[in-house]
Amino acid sequence: MTEPETTCKGFEVNHLVKQYANADKPVLDDISFKVEHGSVLVVLGPSGSGKSTLLRTIAGLEPIQGGTISINNQVIDAGKPGTERAGRSDRSSELRTRIGMVFQSYDLFPNKTVLGNITMAPVLVQKRDKSEVEAEAIRLLGRVGLADRKDSWPHELSGGQRQRVAICRALILHPEVLLLDEITAALDPEMVREVLDVVLELAKSGQTMLIVTHEMQFARAIADHIILLDGGRIVEESYDAQAFFEHPQTERAQQFLHTFEFE
Ligand SMILES: Nc1ncnc2c1ncn2[C@@H]1O[C@H](COP(=O)(O)OP(=O)(O)O)[C@@H](O)[C@H]1O
Numbered sequence: 001m002t003e004p005e006t007t008c009k010g011f012e013v014n015h016l017v018k019q020y021a022n023a024d025k026p027v028l029d030d031i032s033f034k035v036e037h038g039s040v041l042v043v044l045g046p047s048g049s050g051k052s053t054l055l056r057t058i059a060g061l062e063p064i065q066g067g068t069i070s071i072n073n074q075v076i077d078a079g080k081p082g083t084e085r086a087g088r089s090d091r092s093s094e095l096r097t098r099i100g101m102v103f104q105s106y107d108l109f110p111n112k113t114v115l116g117n118i119t120m121a122p123v124l125v126q127k128r129d130k131s132e133v134e135a136e137a138i139r140l141l142g143r144v145g146l147a148d149r150k151d152s153w154p155h156e157l158s159g160g161q162r163q164r165v166a167i168c169r170a171l172i173l174h175p176e177v178l179l180l181d182e183i184t185a186a187l188d189p190e191m192v193r194e195v196l197d198v199v200l201e202l203a204k205s206g207q208t209m210l211i212v213t214h215e216m217q218f219a220r221a222i223a224d225h226i227i228l229l230d231g232g233r234i235v236e237e238s239y240d241a242q243a244f245f246e247h248p249q250t251e252r253a254q255q256f257l258h259t260f261e262f263e
């Protein structure tokens with residue numbers, strides 16, 4: 001893939017600054033990148049580099065203090081100094097549903113069935129027709145290999161199955177951008193694959209995604225575009241995953257990738 005044009009059909013972050021209350025410096029400092037519609041950005045970086053904070057600000061779960069976040073050239077959040085303590089950004093609920101997110105810990109509601117978990121937000125928040133939503137939920141469950149589990153309770157599922165339900169719960173809101181934050185990090189190794197296969201299939205279907213992962217082979221297979229974060233800044237960016245993994249340009253990237261190698 002080549003570098004995108006200046007006007008971005010897709011998703012864009014410009015000069016984003018995020019600082020938490022009581023911190024003496026920003027955790028994200030002047031971050032800019034574009035994600036073309038239908039492409040996949042993989043965000044890499046060591047622990048504490050700001051990856052989760054980046055995804056949380058994009059999801060509107062944290063206000064930003066500088067810069068902008070846009071979809072199809074429409075600004076959905078702009079930085080406001082003095083908002084370090086606020087709980088969420090002030091974007092509208094309509095704009096909020098345009099970005100979906102799945103977290104590391106499967107946060108399904110324990111007192112709702114699989115179907116109940118997936119259909120709750122579209123019925124209650126988006127006021128969509130219940131039978132139409134249920135039919136779509138069943139289609140989505142089929143797509144992730146869980147057609148027969150719609151009436152199961154979360155505690156009856158494996159971690160990998162719960163993450164696949166969490167993906168359906170995000171997809172049913174038809175997000176323009178899907179954010180995945182280390183969604184296989186808490187899974188037993190044999191369940192990692194079944195979840196990553198679902199994500200690979202989503203990428204093939206053209207879902208725009210930002211993915212934080214420590215699965216390097218998966219990152220290499222799925223990324224159209226990679227950024228490496230360190231200390232809240234982008235230290236390397238590449239539109240060629242193969243080249244990034246084989247010939248990282250910066251010493252920091254070489255060092256980071258080296259921590260995944262065993263010889
Ligand atoms: N709610 C918070 N309040 C204050 N500091 C935070 C908060 N969340 C994360 N941080 C700090 O921000 C930095 C980046 O954290 P995080 O985004 O979780 O990194 P990563 O996901 O790359 O491990 C860390 O130094 C972390 O301690």
Ligand SMILES: [Mg+2]
Nearest residue numbers: 051052053182
């Ligand atoms: Mg994190």
